[in-house]
Amino acid sequence: MKRIFSWVLAAILVLGASPIHAADDPFAETVEVYQQVLDNHLSKPSEKQLVQGALEGVKKLVEKEKKVSLEFSPEDDTLAEMERRLSEWKDKAKLDISTLNRLAIEGMLATLDDPHTMFFTKEDLQLFEANVENQLVGFGFRMRFQNGLMLLREIIPNSPASASGLKKGDQLLAVDGVSLQGKNAEEAYLMLRGEEGTEAVLTVFRPSENRQLEVKLKRAAITVPEVEGNLFQGGNIGYISLETFGSEAAVQFRDKLDQLTKQSPSLKGLLVDLRDNGGGYLSSARDIASLFMEEGLLMYTTNRNGVEVQTWVRNGRDISYPVRILVNEGTASASELLAGALRDNGIAKLVGTKTFGKGSAQQIIPLSEGDALKITLHEYFTPKHTKVNHVGLEPDIGEADYAAQVVRALHSIGVKSFQLEAEDGDTVVNGIAFAAVDHLFKKNEQGKWLVRSKVLASLIGEEQLGAQDYVDITSYLQKYPTLKMQTDKESPVLTYQVLGR
Incomplete structure (x- = not known):
């Protein structure tokens, strides 16, 4: 199956x-x-x-x-x-x-x-629909895969994981004693799956404490919001993260965008985070696109006979500020559709790494025994006829590091002030936390603070720094007068003021 x-x-x-x-x-x-x-x-x-x-x-x-x-x-x-x-x-x-x-x-x-194209039993179909709607049976955390590691990137409130003491940044090593080393995403999720009420022992490594621990958790039914968001420090740049394109995604996205606009009527830019968003309903992608453009071409679709059909956004609303869409290899399907449409209509630029490359659309067909068939009927292309299927979308601004992607995106829309710090394994950029496999700071054997080179490179624009993992920041503090690092706290705080803008 x-x-x-x-x-x-x-x-x-x-x-x-x-x-x-x-x-x-x-x-x-x-x-x-x-x-x-x-x-x-x-x-x-x-x-x-x-x-x-x-x-x-x-x-x-x-x-x-x-x-x-x-x-x-x-x-x-x-x-x-x-x-x-x-x-x-x-x-x-x-x-x-x-x-x-x-x-x-x-x-x-x-x-x-x-x-x-796949056959669903009744149970498979229920699971599929629940996944699209972000209704899950599980432990209550979201994972991200990076550099061969399985990182807990978010702990969902009021879930078994939140009650267990698991933290963002913990690295998942094993499930019930079975190592996850060498496993791909699908294999890992299969090991984590189970019925509501069943238990598993998770082995995790906590980098912030340099220790390994085991946690016993019971699976529970969890409904997760599809949209999260906030304003970056300074108040005029918004951030919205979209987990999946379920039936409520467009409504939640609209409400969050309206909330940010109300909080900051002079909104000067927006980051939309589609990293690790595997897609969902194309209708939700179309409805979200309508929050960015009053009218515009969303996509072309072709069927098995090569007949091409245009899908348009109409009666939407325009925006007046720049948009950056964060993408990575986990950005797929409806995520790629939205990203490609907003880019081709001149609304957004993509920041990150090449996307997954799923440019096909399916239909669910019920079968006589209560099972179902999901079948591929169409291939879709962006408004500029860019092929997505098996190819993916190349970013406008390429960057592999998770936190550095955010810094580059903010730079590209004219942000002048930056404050970076570490918190519970996250990298906090202008007040918003992002889970990262690699710590922002670490100490060397002499007790000096080092900073992750890719993040510093994205901050000050010295690309050659990216060849190293961590660098001593001392010489850069002397070279860049507006680059400051406070070390009077448990963990440093790095600030930078852009000049000449």
């Missing part, structure tokens, strides 16, 4: 469609999926491709697990022949209908080379 997680949520173009009812056919779901994929999938698969894939999917697993030899002909290339073979194999391998349908469907879909 293909797995689904919030970090790679699909872009959903439409929800709906009615199942094809065939109650007297034991292979009804396999037939439904076959017909939908044959008639609608973007890649225009052949009948033979799907039939052979379905039969091969069943054959491989049955021969491996049941040690029963199954044979089919290379000439089997019709729906009738597929159903005949499946009926034979049901009796020969003593397979239940549900398992046989699932194996056939998975074998069929495997031929598409499309990780976004």
Whole structure:
């Protein structure tokens, strides 16, 4: 069964469609999926491709697990022949209908080379929809993957994690004694998944205390806001972080933007954080785009026959200040759609690293047994016809360091005053905390404070600093008179005033 997680949520173009009812056919779901994929999938698969894939999917697993030899002909290339073979194999391998349908469907879909077209059981569909809506069963933290480490980037209030003493910046090492070293994001999320009320022991490393600890947590149902935001210190630059494009994302984004505008009527710029946002509903991306432009082209979509359709934003509202969108390799799908649309319409610039590259849109189709098929129907392109799928969007301002991305974004919209400090493992930039794997400051063997070079480079504009991890700041304090570092607290505070603007 293909797995689904919030970090790679699909872009959903439409929800709906009615199942094809065939109650007297034991292979009804396999037939439904076959017909939908044959008639609608973007890649225009052949009948033979799907039939052979379905039969091969069943054959491989049955021969491996049941040690029963199954044979089919290379000439089997019709729906009738597929159903005949499946009926034979049901009796020969003593397979239940549900398992046989699932194996056939998975074998069929495997031929598409499309990780976004997938079969959902009822339970999978509920999980998928909950993920899109940021309704989760879990421990109550968000993770970010950087430099091979799994970082707790946010602890959700009133969650098991918040009650346990886990902190932002903790690094997740193992789940129930099983190491996460070498695991990718999907494997890590699978290890963390579980039913409400079940427990797990998490092993974490806390860099701020240089120690490892174990914490036992119980999974709980959690609803997480899709949008967070605040004003940077100084009061005229806003920050909004968007976690996913669920059904409430646009409303929450609008309310947060209105709140910031009310707090600062003279708003001079906005940072929109789409890092690690795997997408959601394209309709939510369109509605958020309408908060930035009164009218404009959102995207082009093409179907399997190459027919191109324009999608427009209308009756929106314009803004008068610069926008910077923070992106990284976890920015995908609807996030890429929004970022590309605002950039191509001259509203925003992208800051960070190349995005994921998911430029396709899917539809959820209910099946007769209560399961569902998510199928890729369209590829989308930005308003300037930039290809996204399997390519990603290149940033206008490239920067790999998580905290330095924020500094560069603020620089680019004319911010003159900066204050950087460390707090509970976070890097705090002008009053807003950002989780970071690498500490902003550390001491060397002589007891001197060193600063992370990429952050300092982004602050003062000396690119060559980025080749080192940390640098002694002493010479730079002498070179830049408006660069100051206070060391009278437990951790230093770095300030910088831009001259000549």
